[in-house]
Amino acid sequence: MFAVSNFHFPSDFTPTFSHPESKELVYGRIVIPFAKFWMKYVQRLEVFIKHAERIPQDGPAMIAMNHTGYWDFVYGGIPAAFNGGRLVRYMAKKEIFDTPVAGQIMRSLKHIPVDREAGAESAREAVRRLKQGQLVGIFPEATISRSFEIKELREGAARIAYEGGVPLIPLILWGSQRVWTKGYPSVWRPKNAKIIMYVGEPVEVTADAKETTERLRTAMQELLLKARNEYVERFGPMPEGEYWVPASMGGSAPTLEEATIQDRKDAEERKKKRAERNAMLGVQQATDRAELANATGVKKLLVRVKQRLRKIRTN
Incomplete structure (x- = not known):
């Protein structure tokens, strides 16, 4: 060599x-x-x-x-x-x-x-x-x-x-x-x-x-x-x-068989964690949508209040 x-x-x-x-x-x-x-x-x-x-x-x-x-x-x-x-x-x-x-x-x-x-x-x-x-x-x-x-x-x-x-x-x-x-x-x-x-x-x-x-x-x-x-x-x-x-x-x-068992456990754990992350993400997205909807509702209410105040001033 x-x-x-x-x-x-x-x-x-x-x-x-x-x-x-x-x-x-x-x-x-x-x-x-x-x-x-x-x-x-x-x-x-x-x-x-x-x-x-x-x-x-x-x-x-x-x-x-x-x-x-x-x-x-x-x-x-x-x-x-x-x-x-x-x-x-x-x-x-x-x-x-x-x-x-x-x-x-x-x-x-x-x-x-x-x-x-x-x-x-x-x-x-x-x-x-x-x-x-x-x-x-x-x-x-x-x-x-x-x-x-x-x-x-x-x-x-x-x-x-x-x-x-x-x-x-x-x-x-x-x-x-x-x-x-x-x-x-x-x-x-x-x-x-x-x-x-x-x-x-x-x-x-x-x-x-x-x-x-x-x-x-x-x-x-x-x-x-x-x-x-x-x-x-x-x-x-x-x-x-x-x-x-x-x-x-x-x-x-570990033997190949022992390692395979551990790999499968790890894969299940990763799958479980992904599911938990996705579930948490879904909850956060739902919360964000609700907050946005609430904010939009408050904004619309403020617009209506302002419109009524203008009408009262006009009259």
Whole structure:
């Protein structure tokens, strides 16, 4: 292997940065260089990337990534950045775009907001971006996997790739959960943290989104196994009992089944909170309408009083 700073590649891979996207002022010339600097000097990560050449140096593709940590949207764009200087436009939950600072940044990077209650519009936008020749990134597990296994996948990636007529490429990250994952504080300077990334061959995409999704999940599971095996070969056995190690490898992370149960509880809780917020909003809107009606009624009464006073003065 050879290294570009703290990024390690197979000896037969040559990084390139020729795509026009790499010249975008904010994303290409500021965010990507800053992300590389951050990963090296702040997080002190050693990153090993396999098969970055499978991401097109030109033209569109749907890139489906596993999700184990909050930094995945940064790490997952690195292979494309080294193969042509490509930029990945992520599909991300709408709530991020609704915040003042993060929302402005997300829009400037041309990411795609996703409304979980009405995802059709975001899917159409993703297809439009693909037909423009862009790379679109998606986390088909929808949320972070607490078990660090591959969860059940949603079919959106398969449907969008089919509608866009583009390759569906799996990408696996292993190790990002050590930096920051669900239920644990962020570790800004993790000790001896390593990340393994594997880019897979495109999976077959057909009109049957369910079958395509099953192929994608199988491919992601196989890549995850390769990434874990390489991690163990390079750095030794996984430490037993650690929160960031899967139960299947001796860690204290929940099993896939246990994590699924917790995810369902979380989803029900979010649904309940949304219903409560909507109910409160409905009450507030009704109150506002009543106050407006009362104000209008008082105004009309004052007008009538003034009219009567004018008549009395006239008489």
